[in-house]
Amino acid sequence: MDNHLTPSTRARVRARALGIVVGALPTGPLNAISDVEGVLVGHTTIDDGVDLHTGVTAIVPQHLTTERRGLSAAVYTGNGYGKLVGSTQIDELGMLESPVVLTATLSAFRAADALLSYLMDRCPDGLSFNPVVGETNDGFLSDIRRRPIIERHVLDALEGASGGLPAEGCVGAGTGTTALGFKAGIGTSSRQPVVDGTPVTVGALVQANFGGVLTVRGIPMPVDELIPGVTQHEPTGNSCMIVVATDAPLDARQLGRLARRAIFAMGRVGASYSNGSGDYAIAFTTAPPQLPPIPDDRLNPVFAAVMDSVEEALLNSLFTATTTMGVRGHTSHAVPYDRLSGNSTSPHL
Template sequence: MAPVQTPRRVRDLGVVVGTQPTGPLNAITDVPGVRVGQTTISTGDLHTGVTAIVPDGYADGLPAAVAVGNGYGKLVGSTQVDELGVIETPVLLTGTLSVFRVADALLTWLLDRDPRATSLNPVVGETNDGHLSDVRRRPITPEHVHAALDSASADRPAEGCVGAGTGTSALGFKAGIGTASRTAGRGTVGVLVQANFSGTLTVLGTPVPAAPLDADGNSCMIVVATDLPLDARQLGRVARRAVFAMGRVGSDFSPGSGDYAVAFGTHRPPAFADRELRPVFQATTESVEEALLNSLTMATTTVGYQGRTAQAVPHDLVRPR
């Protein structure tokens, strides 16, 4: 059995991704007005939860876009985001078979806050945590969803085996939730990921082979937030770069993978020239790469459903040689 290790972010292990500076928390909550709340279920055969990304001003519609790397998944609300270029609710993440219960509970939470609303488009994504959690039980209740929303704060979100990442694995190891940020010119790009995909872990270009997990689900949800005044078309370009960044940590983009990115802006755009997007793209790919690595190094070995185990990545394999 591997020795117990303290979860640490990759920067604390000496791994510095890219060249752009991070925000103060190196988290999605470095973007002003973005908060995150999480509910975790971790007991016996259940390892799952809810992660809520709550931006200020969502009720008035914020510019947004969705990028689909591989559409083998359930991203509730994505077609309306594509059509209108806005989100009008928080973005929630959970396990595959709970996604519809989470969407319904989110609607209840929103309707309670707006008695005049007659149409809302909840945005809820998922990855399959069925390797470590009994997904058929669909344990998420409205209380779990409302607790995640009500607890949302601007603090750095917890990472690893929490919220929607409680039962996920990636690249042969236990994974979960990860976050990171970069400053980009006059604004900030922040990212939160729910990592649950296959491939060979790669750290700063160096492969770190692992024994393959016999796990169901090979997917990733990426949420990108920025306070730069980008329109929906430009956010679509950002979202696509977010999915591309999965390849930097070794994703094999398997046929059974649901790889999605939701990108939104907290400021409605007056104008932002496409020629100014280069540092934004770099900030996005660097943030996604680091967030994915954090999702692994902050996770802990977990024994779950039917005694199945996902081992934490040994930090000595990640540290620079």
Template sequence: MHTPGTPTRARALGLGVGGLPTGPYNALTDVPGVRVGHTTLVDPPRVHSGVTAIVPDGVGPESPLPAGVFVGNGYGKLLGSTQVAELGTLETPVLLTSTLSAFRAADALVGWLLERPETAGARSLNPVVGECNDGLLSDIRSRPVREEHVRAALTGASAGPVAEGCVGGGTGLTALGFKAGIGTSSRRLALADGPVTLGVLVQANFGGTLRVAGRTVTPADVGLPDPRPVPDDGSCMIVAATDAPLDARQLTRLARRAVYALARSGAAYAHGSGDYALAFATRPADPRALPDTALDPLFVAVLDAVEEAVLDSLLTATTTTGPHGDTRHALPATELLALLGG
């Protein structure tokens, strides 16, 4: 039973997506060798910001992982993405933060990596940093994310449960008319050569009209003030990981489906939206990659996981008021279930 006013994940409310089982945490960290850390910066009402670090074990310029990237709408900044697209490899952890803090975060990531023994001979690094604009609910021009915050997220990354909602790079974000933030989900599935796990993490900040279980949901539908009309733009950064033996081209196909999944949640893909997905495999490049005919279950898994992660980002968020008096309300679970007839 849900306690009114308590942030609750979608699956706990009976709103899990699809028929595939999840991993033990229903999170990106269910993929072996993937850790997640957050640094959250809150000084209300002026600052609601932060940084999220996704850290694959052992990743580095001498031990890159196969990766692919897909851009649904390119009004945004995914630093390092052109090299990922060109070479099909990821050689650093991935950071997610606020738009104007992305460049400082990239510099901090490079500094952190250069101090590590395994990069002693490195003369080039390709830091990968994504961003969403938290300027509605945070003083974005102050660029509050600093080097020590990035380092804390990287060194604090763990393989356990992943905090969601108003944490890290999701602290000041809004999506689909509601307060949003970080969401995550995973799926376990059996392929011909054995069981594999796929996990996703979303940084949700995009426009459109929320859809849950096939029904549109506006703030007014669940008893909240409706902030519209508001610009139907924003962004979403999606990171997907799997321990399936995929090559870069196949991971690009997986990333493409991750962006497609936002449509299930009601994304508008507007002119001013940056809709990106990065997918990587935790195994080094493997010439025995799966045949393309075996990818369909992974496509289903990423579609379902992204849709559920977006819903989690809304249900686990908390109502927030920004420095200019703008308020975005969290999606209330009790009223949502009543609307859906649950």
């Protein structure tokens, strides 16, 4: 293997292709949030190669229908420096009533209006809706003040959502995001723990855009060590959105416990949890509502699944992203695999 190939000339791969395995639990077939049956993902990417690097990502639970208007859900706010449209109603009712849309900070409100159009079209007799839209600030690489997201972009992501392995890295809402000093984006992963003899699936999808020092399997990997001459000049924090889906029967209180652990998992990869970082997790279940919740003292495998799947999703968001030059000449570099594997302090890959 040529260790001198640059990130732009080598195919970008997921963490496991680099020999980085998080935890002992098995993954789902796709190692993605879409391993949870009926959870679809769609992207719309806006990238003009110069000043615009942004987009929309939609997580669409097919279980939401005119007959089943809500799924048990919870939100956990690690740091509330952000705009999570619709979160207070989830807190109040313990229910998710719409797909989750992710986009850029200043486009969140247009995205919410577009999601409202989508919901109204599917329920012509409805008089109240709770669109859920999360965001991170991609203004380091994208001209965020232009607010390029329009209704069609959101509808395309929603209507184009599908199963299969979602695209990762510089796609959708992750097109212009950075994390831990490197180019980041969208990442996903899943786990299939066994609870009282029954396998369940937990999947996570992240929009990574936060500060700190990249840490892989407990080993810090600062930018200036992996890319000599490059300093970590990106903003120290601009948020992280995490969506956790599961088919395990859980109530809203228990899903809040999952959402908290999703935020905790950011610390495993080196998050700084800075003042300006809006860090949020949404957790929901697709389990039939008539099933009794798993007892709390049986939840440890599910907690482990959340922590591991979020950690790996965050790593995937970095390892699949490509070096990007954006607005005002700003550049965010991809994690270089050759430096990663050749660094004396790095994991043995």
